[in-house]
Amino acid sequence: MASIWLLQFPSLTFQHRVSSNGTSLLLHHRHCLSQRLNWIPPTPKRTFSMRAINDSMSSEEDNRTQNEVVDTANSTLVVDSKHPLTLFQESITSFPPVGFLMKNFPKNYFAMGLCITIAIMVVALRAYAERKSSQSHPGSVADLVRRGQLRSDRRGISRPLKYDDPFNNPLVKVGKSNSTVEMCGKQYRLAPVTLTEEQQAIHQKRRSRAYQWKRPTVFLKEGDSIPPDVDPDTIRWIPANHPFATTASDIDEDLAQNNVYQQRGVPFRIQAEHDALQRKLEALQKEEKLNNLFIDSRNAKDFQRPFKLNDKSEEPVEQGPINDSRVETKPTKPERVSNSSESNLSSEEMQQP
């Protein structure tokens, strides 16, 4: 690829200064070129004479200046941090005047122009080829967007393709001459379905003869007798060790059906458990009231007296029947040594749920 380089001067102010004696033509370059440029141009092969015309210049000064310019142009120009005037002069002398070239070297101009044109064409062709290859890259998400499978509005591309139903995709290429479909880089052939209604009926008849089955409605376990007036084909024998089936119907079917149809309120079992707990709580509360009439820490001894009449001593053991009678109402209570405090404990335990 031909490289085209351009010399850019960020800002130049040329100060055309005519010395007081009018001897020299000065071009003052304000910005140092060495800061921006650091290149070595090809050594100019030709010398150019520059003539700065000044009416005030004398002939001697003119010759001297001209020689200086020529000498400078003959040497390799290196831009460095030297005097800006020197740098600028060297850069100017390295560029042959275009007019000079056109006039004296038409063939070179033609060749250069041809090279530049060819370079531009090559660059353009390469860019086009790269874009094409990126577009034809198989399996990328861009393919899906192009085919309308993805929403392209998310990607800022054109509006997505919409079509009526999934069966007339305009992006699927269907051959007109033969029934071929090109899809995902593969070729498919359309094969029409050949099943007719007559063939379907034949298959149905075949199956009805081969598989004669009736839904079982009577379930019996081993040892049960077959009820009369029952089609034997509808009887199903359930083995005793069946993992999840049984013939016994312990389930209340009406209740189950009502549970299924219930749309509002508390489910049946939850309500039943709640009611049972409620009743239990009420019963406990009633008993607690009764117990509170008898059980009083201050009157514990008085409480014990009626039981003395039953041939029971004041020993803690004598409290056993009392505790036992109370414990009987609450089978979960543990056994304990009869004592006044223990009787209180027993009453407290009775109050526990």
Next chain:
Amino acid sequence: MFSLQLFSANPNPFLRPKPYPKSKRTHVSSVLQWNRKPELAGETPRVVVITSGKGGVGKTTTTANVGLSLARLGFSVVAIDADVGLRNLDLLLGLESRVNYTVVEVLNGDCRLDQALVRDKRWSNFELLCISKPRSKLPIGFGGKALVWLVDALKAREGGSPDFIIIDCPAGIDAGFITAITPANEAVLVTTPDITSLRDADRVTGLLECDGIRDIKMIVNRVRTDMIKGEDMMSVLDVQEMLGLALLGVIPEDSEVIRSTNRGYPLVLNNPPTLAGLAFEQAAWRLVEQDSMKAVMAEEEPKKRGFFSFFGG
């Protein structure tokens, strides 16, 4: 690119299909851009049982993907996992942590039916209902009755009857199968192109027809067009010739099925869509319109281009 099945309503694939009535342009939310919603045929709710006979052919995968496709097309769907002992549909849908109550709790009165329904947060018109294994043994005939009650209760619920009730049937032809097909009006038979699956599918079809279910369509799952081309696998037309059932869909083999199962994210929700997901969506479309496939695609060798093909020859 589109799925393997293209043509369903048009017997001549080269003719442009007749235009559908364009009076209603409802917005359809789906990955693919449709202009219209499929027209629901038949009486609602349509109770469809998805069965196969042989296990592992893709019943639960089909139930999850077709059910979500229907929900995404705008229909209200209730999916029932009728496998009493081995519950899987909640795993495929990614709802396993939200199943608190099942049909058994409903029957026992521990909860109401609406409390046992798990609503999918991705598509609010899709609900899941599981039948758990009961703590005590149940009479075999009771399960079928219970499912009939469930369907009736769903029809009569205050939120409105669902458009589709899809029942995922367990494998086999014993009590679970009998229970699952009890309330169904139509069936989708899932099979694979191998002889063992076809034999079981044929028997199941016979039992369904004996039980009064006449509307039976077939989905051929796990199809490999390269093996069919190499004559190592039966073609879809061969399967149809053996079973004699109308084709609802042809699902290609796709490794994404396993990944979607692991993620609990059904295949049809993938973006960009996969081949199998597109096939499930088309099968759902046909199910809604009670349509069937009229042509299938068979892979062929690509055309070899000659020297002059570069110049457009």
